Structures are given as C-alpha cells and as structure tokens.
Amino acid sequence: MKEFNAKINQLIEWVLIVAMFAIVAVVSWQVFSRFILRSPNSYTEELARFLLMWIGVLGASYAYRTRAHLGLDLFYQKMIPTIRRKCSFLIEFSVLITALSLLVYGGGMLMNLSFALDQRSAALGINMGFIYVALPISGVLITLNCIENIIYFFKQTQEQE
Template identity: 50%
Template structure:
C-alpha cells in the first residue's frame, strides 16, 4: 500500500504543479488582455475559477498526506503516548468518515446531478459535472491516505518509556 500511496503522491505533486502553472498563465493573460489589449477574456476568467477549485481540492488531499494541514496540537502535545495515539486515531477516523461520506458519496451525487440535466459552463461550454468531479476524486484520495495513516498508527508500537 505504501508504494501505491507514494506513486499517487508523486502524481498529485505533478498535477498540482501543472494546475498552478496553468492558473498563473491564465491570470497573467487575463490581466494583459484587460489592461493592455482593452479586451478581457471571459474564457481565462472562468478557467482560472475552475482551476482554483481543483487546486483547492487536490491541494487539500496533498496537504493531508503530508501532514501539513492546519491543526491545534496544544492539547495533544501534553498527552501521554497512549492518549495521543487514541486522539490521532479518532482524528483520522473522522477525516475518513468525512472524506468517504461527504466528499465521495456527496460528490458523486453532485456530479450526477449536474451531468444528467446537462449543466454547461458559460464560456468554456463544458459540463459542470467534469469540474465537480474533483470533489469525489479528492475525497477518494483523502480516504485512501486516511486508511494508510490509520493502518500505520495501529501497527506502530506504543512507546511505553514515555508513559
């Protein structure tokens, strides 16, 4: 499982680099077209908005994998290792529940809702379901990463010397 998540991690890094580079290019073109050419581009404005959605969702999955999400550890830093482990397991189980139930199942419902009576974006004229597909995909990634963290935490021995 570790090799699979490491591969997904590398692909996620590459995807975020491509998305970030593309949004910078879009916004740069938008500013140039608006102020120099006096003709703003609605296509790049909409594309930048959609890219920001994808960067936010896939960036959240990547941040969770790296353990760099914002967190308050003032309470857990004072806990004994056994209690810290229980708090970490509870935290990761909560993330797993939210990602699987809200993001994956809710995201699939959202995609289906916007694909069936075909909701089309104004400028790019693509189905909004494709844009919203980032929700269940990133939820699936977060779920996978949560399962890995839970497994690693359960198989890791408790350091009883600190108890």
C-alpha cells in the same frame, strides 16, 4: 499500499504543479488582455475559477498526505502518550468518515447530477460534472491516506505491546 499511495500522491503533486502554472498563465493573460489590449477574454475568469477549485480540493488531499494542513496541536502535545495515540486514531477515523461521506458520496452525487442535468458552464460551455469530479477524486485520495495511517497506527500499537 504505502508505495501505491506514494506514486498516486507524486502524480497529484505534478498535477498541482501544472495547475498552478496554468492558473498563473491564465490570470496573467487575463490582466494583459484587459489592461494592455483593452479586449478582455470572456473565458479566462471562468477557467481561473475552475483551476482554483481543482487546486484547492486536490491540494487539500496532498496537504493531508504530507501533514502540511493547518492544525492546533497545543492540547495534543500536552497529552500523555496513551491518550495521544487514542486521539490520533479518533482523528484519522473522523477524517475517514468525513471524506467518505462528504467528498466521495456527496461529491459523487453532485457530479452525477451535473452530468444528468447536462449543466454547462457559461463561458467555456463544458459540463460542470467535469469540474465537480475533483471532489470524489480528492475524497478517494484522502480515504486512501487515512487507511494507510490507520494501518500504520495498528502496526505501531502492536509493536508497543
């Protein structure tokens, strides 16, 4: 499972790199066309917004994998090791439940509703379900990483006993 997660997260890393390059290009074109050409494009603002949504949601799952997300570990570092391990498991389990309920289930419901209602974006005219699919994808990625962390936690606990 560790190798599978590593390959998936490497793919997500490349998707994020391409998306960051794309958002810089789109926003640069928007600024150029607005201020230099005096003829702004109608689709660039919406495309930049959608790219930012995907970068934010997929970036959160990538940050969770690499432990780059923000956290206050002042109390965590002062805990004794046995309580710290229990706290780590509780955190991982809480993230797992949150990812499954909010991102996978809730994001999936939002995506399905958008497809069912044929909700389209104003400027680009694409179905909003394609934009909202980032939520369940990110939820599945976070879930896979949580499961890997929980398995590692149990292996580590068994080795210490």
